[in-house]
Amino acid sequence: MNIDIPVGEQPKRRRKWKKELFSWLKIITMITIFVVFVRMFLFTNYIVYGQSMMPTIADGERVIVNKIGYEISEPERFDLIIFHATEDTDYIKRVIGLPGEHVKYENDMLYVNGEPIEEPFLKPGSNGYDSDEVFTKDFTLESKTGEMIVPDGHVFVLGDNRRNSMDSRQMGFVEQDVIVGKVNVAYWPPKKLRVFH
Template sequence: MKEPKKKKEWAEWVKAIFIAIILAFLLRTFVFATSIVEGESMVPTLEDGERVIFSKIGYLFGEPERGDIVIIKRPNKNYVKRIIALPDETIEMREHQLYINGKKLNKTFVSQDAINHTGNFGPIKVPDNSYFVMGDNRAISMDSRNGLGFIKRDTIIGKSEFVIYPFDEWKKTR
């Protein structure tokens, strides 16, 4: 009598594990994933080696916004950068001040020291369906100014939400 009960219990365990694997796969594929920050281009917001959770689902219902820290998919690696200018906007940096459509942007997202290391550029018109991104450590960041170019909407795979590793660094990334 105990034999059928054991088989039934094993079958329930196998079923539960299978469902858990399918759920984890679906969540990772469509809802959220993790990425490791490589390099120092996002210091002080994000440090080299930190692991961040990013949301994939948020941009299914809305568009990226200025200030969002996004994960950008490229053929050989993903990049973590901050959106500075939106589609069809004109961006310019002059005398250590950032301007969007001719108006000074008061929210810089970075320290004054980082701003002081950002050279003049622009004005640059961001094409439709593209974004202008920069790293928070602007003195050393490869971004829309110098290598990444404009970021197409379909290459933005998610919005960074939380640092999850190292454990003592848990924080919201916004």
């Protein structure tokens, strides 16, 4: 069955169709610009390689990194951060020592400026070690870095898998200028979705 459209209606329908198409193109363009802006300046995602942050973050997990947070605030103890370790490599580690602080480990306990600090993210029995075994070997800041305190503009970082992590014990302090941002979310695989504070 054919329906005849009056001659005057055809241009109106074409104009309406073009107007709707143009409207959709504007929306898609604005969304694309917004996504690019967010990705470039506010958030980005990373795939974690290696076992240095297990069991907190496993090899192959994907995380979202807040790139703007440290533009308006300073890193805090136990933040998970991504930083440029070399020109070609970024690392994920946990902030342990802040500027002006003395850090040491003794009998598997973190001491900051002489005060014991619990590390609730380290679970006895995780990472294949027994709860009776030493997980973080004794050391002082000066024995690992030659410095008594963390210098201004730097942080001291460790991996959660203390027995298998390249971190400030070997590399020294991390300049705050090379920090990409704070890890906010682990989102892949979806069944392991979680938020970090």
